[in-house]
Amino acid sequence: MGANQIFDDKLGFSSLANAKKLSSKRFGSITETEPEKLKKHIQEVLPQLTFHEIKDVLSVIYRIKKKRFRGNAPPKYGSLNKGFTEQEVQAFFKAIENDKFRLLFGYQAQLGLRIGEAVKVNVKDIKFETRELTVKTEKVHVIDTMLIPVPLFRQTVEFINRNEKAITQAGGFVFFAELGHSLRGEPFLEKNYVRKVFREYVRAAKLDEVYDQSEESYGRTPRRLHRLTTHSLRHYAITSFARQSNGNVVLSSRFARHSDPSTTMTYINTRKDELYKAVDEAFSVEKAEKLKNWITSLK
Numbered sequence: 001m002g003a004n005q006i007f008d009d010k011l012g013f014s015s016l017a018n019a020k021k022l023s024s025k026r027f028g029s030i031t032e033t034e035p036e037k038l039k040k041h042i043q044e045v046l047p048q049l050t051f052h053e054i055k056d057v058l059s060v061i062y063r064i065k066k067k068r069f070r071g072n073a074p075p076k077y078g079s080l081n082k083g084f085t086e087q088e089v090q091a092f093f094k095a096i097e098n099d100k101f102r103l104l105f106g107y108q109a110q111l112g113l114r115i116g117e118a119v120k121v122n123v124k125d126i127k128f129e130t131r132e133l134t135v136k137t138e139k140v141h142v143i144d145t146m147l148i149p150v151p152l153f154r155q156t157v158e159f160i161n162r163n164e165k166a167i168t169q170a171g172g173f174v175f176f177a178e179l180g181h182s183l184r185g186e187p188f189l190e191k192n193y194v195r196k197v198f199r200e201y202v203r204a205a206k207l208d209e210v211y212d213q214s215e216e217s218y219g220r221t222p223r224r225l226h227r228l229t230t231h232s233l234r235h236y237a238i239t240s241f242a243r244q245s246n247g248n249v250v251l252s253s254r255f256a257r258h259s260d261p262s263t264t265m266t267y268i269n270t271r272k273d274e275l276y277k278a279v280d281e282a283f284s285v286e287k288a289e290k291l292k293n294w295i296t297s298l299k
Helices: 016-027 034-048 051-068 086-095 099-111 150-162 164-169 191-204 230-244 249-256 261-265 272-282 285-298
Strands: 005-008 012-015 132-137 142-147 210-213 224-226
Touching (some): 099 230
Antiparallel strands (some): 005 012, 210 224
16 A cells, blocks of 8 residues: 555545545635635725724634633633722722713622623613613623612612703613714713723722733734723622622622623632631631641541
């Protein structure tokens, strides 16, 4: 048998070249020139797209890459607390002067809404008789219902009454867009604008903290990574709920609207003093003596 031959139970002897062609037809494998064709096509198409269309394309590529190579990524934060502490959240809300943003960030801090979910809160989604809010969960695209806490519900009703005309013109979106602050045509606040306002309030509250720089590709300038982001309000909400429910992970994951409870665990923060206290209690001198005496008694 020659070096360039292989054997197939059904086809018999065949040349290696023919086998590769047959395999490509059977399984649709990508040829070596396919990536080059794709690159060429992208270079032709991208100049015709708008800025936001290009961003959408990049986000699709990023999501696929993240999903496929997720296992190779190192832990993002280690023991770094990406959520607000009680003192920090009080200082943050004290710095907010605008009632619209106070209410919006309140929905994140109390219901754990993602920024994309918070800006889209609509009066049609609120069942005023029962204080229930219907949310289309961004990550898994399912419909969830959440109970709005009484203080937050009262603030919402008061805000709607004060801004009824603007909210009506915006199609019912509670957090209606402001003229001159969005490049898009949506009637609700643009996420990046909200992030910018958030950063201003964090600075005003003297809470801004940079912990690292981003690792950028394609020659882009590295970005400063801030410990507190709009998502930190969601971290705070989930941690607060977990404490109130005595660490019930199942309930906490339901509140967080995570399909996998292990994801919820990465959101729940344990304060450093709580951690140190638990370590002392777990490995106290008294327990060490008891353990020593128990081992001695076995000899």
